[in-house]
Amino acid sequence: MxxxxxxxxxxxxxxxxxxxxxxxxxxxxxxxxxxxxxxxxxxxxxxxxxxxxxxxxxxxxxxxxxxxxxxxxxxxxxxxxxxxxxxxxxxxxxxxxxxxxxxxxxxxxxxxxxxxxxxxxxxxxxxxxxxxxxxxxxxxxxxxxxxxxxxxxxxxxxxxxxxxxxxxxxxxxxxxxxxxxxxxxxxxxRKEELENLRGDGTGQRKVSDRIYDYDVYNDLGNPDKSADLARPVLGGSSAYPYPRRGRTGRKASKRDPKSEAPASDTYIPRDENFGHLKSSDFLTYGIKSLAQSVLPQFQSAFGLNAEFDKFDDVRGFFEGGIHLPTDVISNISPLPVIKEIFRTDGEQVLKFPPPHVIQVSKSAWMTDEEFGREMLAGVNPCLIQRLQEFPPKSKLDASVYGDQTSTITKENLEINLGGLTVEEALNGNKLFILDHHDAFLPYLRKINDLPTAKSYATRTILFLKDDGTLKPLAIELSLPHPRGDEFGAVSRVILPADQGAESTIWLLAKAYVVVNDSCYHQLMSHWLNTHATIEPFVIATNRHLSVLHPIYKLLSPHYRDTMNINGLARQSLINAGGIIEQSFLPGPFSVEMSSAVYKSWVFTDQALPADLIKRGMAIEDPSSPHGLRLVIDDYPYAVDGLEIWSAIQSWVKDYVSLYYATDDAIKKDTELQTWWKEAVEKGHGDLKDKPWWPKLNTPQNLIHICSIIIWTASALHAAVNFGQYPYGGYILNRPTLTRRLIPEPGTKEYDELSSNHQKAYLRTITGKYEAIVDLSVIEILSRHASDEVYLGQRDNPNWTDDTKALQAFQKFGNKLKEIENKILGRNNNSSLRNRVGPVKMPYTVLLPTSKEGLTFRGIPNSISI
The missing domain is CATH 2.60.60.20 (PLAT/LH2 domain)
Incomplete structure (x- = not known):
């Protein structure tokens, strides 16, 4: 020994x-x-x-x-x-x-x-x-x-x-x-150290503490400052279920005893905040500086000039820059990340780096092919589904929301199906849907009552062409019924057009879809499904698995800096009046909407193969690689992702098998059993009674649980995070806000649809100040730190003395290198049109390695930004 x-x-x-x-x-x-x-x-x-x-x-x-x-x-x-x-x-x-x-x-x-x-x-x-x-x-x-x-x-x-x-x-x-x-x-x-890390669940945490405990999201609002800044407590109720966050024990606010009073710094266990003088510190505190000091300066600067008039004005962000008043430029932080983002110089110019999506072509983003391609290879490629019934139906409670069945007809689709009927296209797995109806419809009355927001709940149906690309066929725009929710929705179906007012209406319809998708991406695909759902596992692991435990050694690299960035998010990003509420459509209802989506979150569906099958994007096939067959062969996120998933699963299997040979060994591991029980029953306590939670009673189940955690914290987060600026930095391509509905015929605004489509589009989507807020933040979020540790790497070669574990880890690293070369090869295959698309932007976000900076590639071990 x-x-x-x-x-x-x-x-x-x-x-x-x-x-x-x-x-x-x-x-x-x-x-x-x-x-x-x-x-x-x-x-x-x-x-x-x-x-x-x-x-x-x-x-x-x-x-x-x-x-x-x-x-x-x-x-x-x-x-x-x-x-x-x-x-x-x-x-x-x-x-x-x-x-x-x-x-x-x-x-x-x-x-x-x-x-x-x-x-x-x-x-x-x-x-x-x-x-x-x-x-x-x-x-x-x-x-x-x-x-x-x-x-x-x-x-x-x-x-x-x-x-x-x-x-x-x-x-x-x-x-x-x-x-x-x-x-x-x-x-x-060993036992004493775990007891120290658990604490006694009382008192306000001090900065030097290393105590891991759970709490609900009761710290997003600031009711003492303003009634408008009050927010519901998320977690601990059937109305607002949510994963748990790290407990801080701060005092309650005066106006709402259920909510914590905000603080300038949020406690996280001390070792979760490494505090090195490193790029990620500049990045995270860059966000804080933006929220508290820089962006308010811009708000006053652009208050009298809040609109873009033409598309070239937006491109000016990256080309000529925007001239700033002297008082604004003097207050911009000299933090390196702030200076690099804004490219300020002696001429007082605000200038962002050109996003990848317009580096080759300035207008390809407008094409229908690119609109469809980004559902497979964009910043939110994990939501599109195969259409399996027609017309599409809603899962909303009919007793509350009435009949929400889609009003899209077969005739709407068949004019662009190349001679196929809807039935033939369905049976041939040719029809797909991006469905943002159920997530948005219940909140639309509240959203459309906001002074800066007007939008629709959307459904988009697409057709898989013989060349492997997706062609949008119809977009349904729905509003709540004016007589009440129980009367269903009032819907309008928009079809593709390329001339006159109809072509601008089609462009606007795509914008409403993309705004829904941008908000769903940021709040659900990104924040909820990676950041928020992983934090309970971070807490449970530190409370119940000793540093000597093999599963602690397996999982701990995938938790690095996650509680840190989540604490920062609660302070500056998702808090009441914070950056997300300022620049995204749902405003004060943003995080509340993610609570509604969490109700249907399923842990086992976070495994990529299960997710693809659930969405109908793959069919179980034991004879195929990964045990399934993709319905769209050229689906970059799925193709690359399945190889990464399989590599993770193989590594976890090799590692777990070193320590657990039998079911009995799993069942008798007291730390392991307590860890999983608490992660489910406390960390995700609002869903603890769901039948889909795996039982931790076999090595196979342990392998599956750990693979899902690692996949979520590494590759899934990378897929939905590091493409944010490359795609969304051009606000025309991924607006986060729509400010008016489609103009009615006979109005000046309707006439503008034909006479000046650029102005009509710009008056509808994100305004200038909100665009700056959005771009400033997503560029920071899309960057890699200088000391980032990537999948297949460890920050210390002596993380274990187990030679067999080190050999298995080396095998994992070698496999990831093979995958990287295969991805590069696929991106050079011109027959795979979805990998590059009209914008000439190869799908690189799941390449395992990266350099520092804004690279549009690289899979960090953990959710560290």
Whole structure:
């Protein structure tokens, strides 16, 4: 297990401690203490960055004065009470700034432990910080352990002054044990550490805490500031079910005791906020700066000039730029990410990078083929369905909403079916639907009462042509019945046209569809189905799976920074009056709408094969690769995604099989069983009684559960996130807002449909200020950080000492390299028209690797932005 004991008395075990000092790392500290708004924040950041080298030396000097102490804990010898023997307290020694294996801004120190064979082999260590400032502990490596060799401890944790902790901080060796195989001397320490992470469920969390607990989404509103900023509590009720978030324990607001009062900083367990001086910090705090300081400046600047008049005005965002008033430009943050996004210069110009969708052609986005292609290879490729009944029906409660059956007729479709009947096209798997009717119809009265929003619930039917592309046949635009919901919908069917007012109406109809899709994408496909649904698993894993547990080691890389970015989202993105509410159609009802969709969320349907089959986009076929056959062969998201899914599943299977050979081994793993029970019953407690939750009673079910979690946190999130700016940065292609309904004949606005289609389109979709809000944020969200860790990679090669696990992981990495080459090959195949499309934009978003920045490719391990 640990090797044969040996060695004489008086032997010294040499060690190397790697850490990063607070004055190098703590971005949050700079943000909270710098004055002068965004300008002051940035100045503080750059001041810190400029002092990084000196700061390390200063930190090292402080550490020399016996400020950090370690004690080894034996994994093989007990103290007489059955617990691992604890060694003598030992302080850090020499500073080693030139160690060649150090990562960026890491600092190394010597340490020597007295050892004899009565102590045995170390399996853990205690650490005490006697300094006032915290530091980030990266690792400890022990060498020359007699008859054993080297031992690695991978730590990656903030360590505060010892007085902050009720129990001393402990770290474990990089070995892997299911609970029943834990060396007896470590059992107590393993249990105690999990108890520390769970906390007692009371009190307001402090920044130094490492406690993981659950709460409902009761922190999005700000009722004390304004009644208009009150929001319903999401989670904990059948009316508004929702996944749980991390508990902060903040005080209730005065006007609504069920809601937490907002705070400038949202607590997350300390180790979930790495705080490195890295690009992702600039990205996430760039969002905060935008929300709080920069965008309000733009609102005042563009208040008197809120409209685009022609398409060239929109392209001016990327080509000539927009000239800004002096007072606005002086208040734009010098944060690198803000400066790069806005490309401000001495001429006071606001300039965004050109989105991929117009880098080759400025007008191809307007084509019907591109409109259909983006449902298969765009930013939201996981919603289109095969049409399996005609006319399409609604799942809304008929007793509340009346008959919501589609009014699209066979005659509407057959004029463009090339001689086929609707029945023949259905039977031939040729008809598809993008259905945004049921998600939007119940909210349309509220949405259309907003001062800046007017829209329809939409259904779009498309035809699969012989060349593999989709041709839109009809768009149904529906409004609530003026006499009441129970009377059904008032619907209008728009058909393709290429001349006169009808061609502009068709262009507008596509815009209403895309706005619905943009909102559904951001709120449901992206936020709900990845960010929000993964957070309960992050919490449950840290509460119940020890760092020694094999499944903790498997899953933890896929949780990196997720609670951090979700906490930021609740502060600046999805909060009342935040960026999403400002720039997306549903406004104050945005997140509430995602709660309605969560009612029908199914965990097992998040597996890509199950999702494709449920949507009718694939048919079960055991003789085909992945066990299914795609209905559209050239469906880039599905083709690339299935290969990634299979690679993940194979890796998880190889890994799990190393530790669980039988059903009984799964059932007897106490940590594993408690983890899954709590993830379901608390983390997703509003859906806990659903029959579709897998039982954790076989290795196969464990493999499936872990594969879904990893897929969701990595590839699914990548597919719906990193194409946001490449497609949506051109607001004409993916508007997020419509501000008026189709004009009525006889009005000036209707005449404009024929005389000036560009102006008619621009007066309907997202305005100038909202476009800037949208572009500013989605460019940040579409970027990769410099220290991102991608699928098939780990941030520390010593994450486990299990050679077989490392070999299986290497096999996974090699498979991903093969897949990357295959995707590149498919993108060069001109017969696959959906992979590039009229906009000449290859489908690259599921290529596993990426460089830093706005690359339109790369699958990070986790939801980190």
């Amino acid at each position: 640990f090797g044969i004991l040996g060695g004489g008395k008086g032997h010294k075990i040499k060690g190397t401690v790697v850490l990063m000092t607070k004055n190098v790392l703590d971005f949050n500290e700079v943000v909270s203490t710098a004055g002068g708004g965004v300008l002051g924040i940035a100045g503080g950041i750059f001041g810190t960055a400029n002092k990084v080298v000196g700061g390390i030396v200063d930190g090292a000097t402080a550490i020399f004065s016996r400020n950090i102490a370690l004690q080894l804990v034996s994994a093989t010898k007990t103290d007489g009470l059955g617990n691992g023997k604890v060694g003598k307290q030992t302080f850090l020694e020499n500073h080693l700034p030139s160690l060649p294996t150090l990562g960026d801004r890491q600092d190394a120190f010597n340490i020597s432990f007295e050892w004899d064979e009565s102590f045995g082999i170390p399996g853990a260590f205690y650490i005490k910080n006697f300094m006032q400032a915290e530091f980030f502990l990266v690792s400890l490596t022990l060498e020359d352990i007699p008859n054993h060799g080297t031992i690695h401890f991978v730590c990656n944790s903030w360590v505060y002054n010892a007085k902050n902790y009720k129990k001393d901080r402990i770290f474990f060796v990089n070995k892997t044990y299911v609970p029943s195989e834990t060396p007896t001397p470590l059992v107590k320490y």
